[in-house]
Amino acid sequence: MSLGIIIKKEIKELLTPGxxxxxxxxxxxxxxxxxMIGGIEEDLGEKPxxxxxxxxxxxxxxxxxxxxxxxxxxxxxxxxxxxGLSQVEEKGGVALLIIPSNFSANILKNTSGVVEVHWVMEGxxxxxxxxxxxxxxxxxxxxxxxxxxxIEENVQINSSLILNPVSKNQTTVFKGKELPGxxxxxxxxxxxxxxxxxxxxxxxxxxxxxxxxxxSMGLEKENKTLETLLTLPVKRAWIVxxxxxxxxxxGLIMAIIYMIxxxxxxxxxxxxxxxxxxxxxxxxxGDYVLVGLSLFMTILAGLSLCxxxxxxxxxxxxxxxxxxxxxxLAIIPMFLIMFKDFETLPLIGQxxxxxxxFSHPMMSMRSLMFDDYLLVIGGIVYVALFTIIxxxxxxxxxxxxxxxTGRMKHKKDLKTFFTRIKAYRR
Amino acid sequence: xxxxxxxxxxxxxxxxxxxxxxxFQVKQNEIFGLIGPNAAGKTTTLRILATLLQPTQGSxxxxxxxxxxxxxxxxxxxxxxxxxxxxxxxxxxxxYLEFIxxxxxxxxxxxxxxxxxxxxxxxxxxxxxxxxxxxxxxxRRLLVGRALMIDPKLAILDEPTSGLDVRNAQEIxxxxxxxxxxxxxxxxxxxxxxxxEFLCDRIALINNGYIVxxxxxxxxxxxxxxxxxxxxxxxxxx
Numbered sequence: 001m002s003l004g005i006i007i008k009k010e011i012k013e014l015l016t017p018g019x020x021x022x023x024x025x026x027x028x029x030x031x032x033x034x035x036m037i038g039g040i041e042e043d044l045g046e047k048p049x050x051x052x053x054x055x056x057x058x059x060x061x062x063x064x065x066x067x068x069x070x071x072x073x074x075x076x077x078x079x080x081x082x083x084g085l086s087q088v089e090e091k092g093g094v095a096l097l098i099i100p101s102n103f104s105a106n107i108l109k110n111t112s113g114v115v116e117v118h119w120v121m122e123g124x125x126x127x128x129x130x131x132x133x134x135x136x137x138x139x140x141x142x143x144x145x146x147x148x149x150x151i152e153e154n155v156q157i158n159s160s161l162i163l164n165p166v167s168k169n170q171t172t173v174f175k176g177k178e179l180p181g182x183x184x185x186x187x188x189x190x191x192x193x194x195x196x197x198x199x200x201x202x203x204x205x206x207x208x209x210x211x212x213x214x215x216s217m218g219l220e221k222e223n224k225t226l227e228t229l230l231t232l233p234v235k236r237a238w239i240v241x242x243x244x245x246x247x248x249x250x251g252l253i254m255a256i257i258y259m260i261x262x263x264x265x266x267x268x269x270x271x272x273x274x275x276x277x278x279x280x281x282x283x284x285x286g287d288y289v290l291v292g293l294s295l296f297m298t299i300l301a302g303l304s305l306c307x308x309x310x311x312x313x314x315x316x317x318x319x320x321x322x323x324x325x326x327x328x329l330a331i332i333p334m335f336l337i338m339f340k341d342f343e344t345l346p347l348i349g350q351x352x353x354x355x356x357x358f359s360h361p362m363m364s365m366r367s368l369m370f371d372d373y374l375l376v377i378g379g380i381v382y383v384a385l386f387t388i389i390x391x392x393x394x395x396x397x398x399x400x401x402x403x404x405t406g407r408m409k410h411k412k413d414l415k416t417f418f419t420r421i422k423a424y425r426r
Numbered sequence: 427x428x429x430x431x432x433x434x435x436x437x438x439x440x441x442x443x444x445x446x447x448x449x450f451q452v453k454q455n456e457i458f459g460l461i462g463p464n465a466a467g468k469t470t471t472l473r474i475l476a477t478l479l480q481p482t483q484g485s486x487x488x489x490x491x492x493x494x495x496x497x498x499x500x501x502x503x504x505x506x507x508x509x510x511x512x513x514x515x516x517x518x519x520x521x522y523l524e525f526i527x528x529x530x531x532x533x534x535x536x537x538x539x540x541x542x543x544x545x546x547x548x549x550x551x552x553x554x555x556x557x558x559x560x561x562x563x564x565x566r567r568l569l570v571g572r573a574l575m576i577d578p579k580l581a582i583l584d585e586p587t588s589g590l591d592v593r594n595a596q597e598i599x600x601x602x603x604x605x606x607x608x609x610x611x612x613x614x615x616x617x618x619x620x621x622x623e624f625l626c627d628r629i630a631l632i633n634n635g636y637i638v639x640x641x642x643x644x645x646x647x648x649x650x651x652x653x654x655x656x657x658x659x660x661x662x663x664x
Binding site: 223224225227228230231232233234235400401404405 | 439473476477478479480498501502504505506508510511512513514515526529530572
């Protein structure tokens with residue numbers, strides 16, 4: 001009986017709209033995210049979209065034509081490389097396969113038949129390379145069936161070639177850059193440090209620094225120091241700025257300590273050893289400045305948002321609950337960017353990703369490697385605007401009763417807010 | 427010029443009116459007591475004067491400065507001691523006084539402020555230990571020191587001796603009296619009627635959001651034929 005009363009009390013205390021709402025919102029968001037990045041089974045089950053240029057006129061030309069017609073959807077079937085490539089790009093194809101004129105002849109002369117693969121890569125997320133994986137499997141199938149055919153026909157070539165008569169010569173076109181001799185999977189792997197490490201670092205910084213600022217507000221209220229602070233002869237804007245700056249420094253220190261450990265862990269995992277410099281996939285000083293600016297603006301945006309959330313904190317315990325929305329907002333872009341590129345997301349996904357300020361530094365390094373300055377600079381401008389608005393709201397809340405009472409007289413307060421902004425401009 | 431001018435002050439929290447149109451003045455260099463039962467509107471009034479809350483209606487000025495439009499000027503000349511105030515637990519008492527003093531002066535001026543704060547708090551060596559280790563009485567002494575060390579033109583003290591033993595409370599009362607002798611004006615609220623009678627030049631009784639009585643302690647005792655302010659209080663707030 002007593003136990004029941006205690007359990008009832010605990011549930012009543014813990015199960016509040018404040019604790020349930022973030023979980024419900026997050027579950028809805030993650031559900032939607034699943035739809036955005038989903039479709040993996042469809043990708044695997046469907047015939048891949050490819051372009052085919054078959055210049056071979058030898059013994060196996062009909063086999064090649066029949067094979068690809070059966071197992072793939074041909075978005076181009078002609079003779080011109082440039083037209084073929086543009087058609088594949090336009091129609092969302094994965095690759096242009098070119099069978100050279102000497103394909104059959106080479107095999108019969110004890111040399112591999114080379115298939116030239118021009119990959120059209122749209123994104124470097126983990127799931128973006130699935131389509132190329134399907135085409136890779138297709139080429140392996142072709143190798144297998146041609147091998148069977150050679151055995152059935154009892155063609156007199158050496159035994160290792162008869163088991164592997166087809167080889168690939170591949171070039172990947174990704175975001176306007178041509179990367180000879182590299183597969184999309186290798187590029188994905190090469191960029192995996194950006195796909196995994198950068199979003200995790202940013203997420204940790206946001207969560208650590210954000211948690212600090214929200215907790216700071218909770219502690220001020222719990223220790224009853226806020227009222228004294230607010231009656232000191234210091235501008236409320238400075239109080240907000242001081243809290244944001246202090247929390248940013250503490251958050252960065254905590255994130256650095258965390259990331260040193262995480263960095264060692266990640267080093268133990270092997271990534272591609274492709275030389276990024278060889279393909280021009282490096283960042284210049286200007287690029288690093290943009291990445292830094294994007295990160296700095298995002299931290300400010302996150303902390304300003306946390307400052308607004310912190311005003312809802314009644315004490316340290318309630319402050320911990322309030323970090324939940326920030327954690328969610330940091331995790332969503334992290335997962336989206338890990339699995340998909342901005343360009344390969346559906347429009348709604350792109351809008352969501354762009355609107356969340358934390359996405360921008362996560363995307364910035366990869367975007368700058370492929371000279372996508374518009375997305376990076378546009379992101380910095382958007383996050384700067386977001387930060388200005390969030391700081392203005394935080395300062396405004398600090399100037400109202402809301403900071404102490406938790407109440408807001410919406411109409412009158414909004415009117416006062418705009419009057420103050422006008423007065424400030426003057 | 428009066429230190430405080432309050433005219434027809436109304437304060438509502440949402441639809442709930444906490445203060446329902448009060449008016450009173452506090453003269454310069456006097457100790458004015460605002461007394462009343464719990465939830466009468468005392469703390470709300472003090473918070474409005476301390477620029478923490480905005481009035482819903484009415485006019486409130488502190489040394490001629492309007493609380494709504496000139497709050498930053500008011501913060502330069504007041505000191506507010508909330509009833510249940512605390513200090514930053516990771517700081518020592520001295521560090522806390524230094525932190526506050528930074529906002530009121532630099533260099534020698536700051537050092538003088540801190541020294542005065544130390545004297546008022548009178549915590550001896552414990553001023554160098556963390557606030558987290560302080561008893562309730564020590565904490566209150568530190569906070570009174572903090573409130574009065576800056577020589578405010580107006581000190582707003584909400585239950586200044588709340589939670590203190592007899593000896594500590596008496597010392598704090600002497601400190602407040604001394605502060606007024608140095609030129610400060612004090613507005614305080616208290617549930618301790620003996621304290622109010624001992625300290626205040628004038629008092630106002632607030633009940634259910636209204637000022638229901640006001641005057642000097644001797645005037646009020648005479649008017650109600652009471653032996654002390656406690657009797658006046660019980661007669662007025664029935």
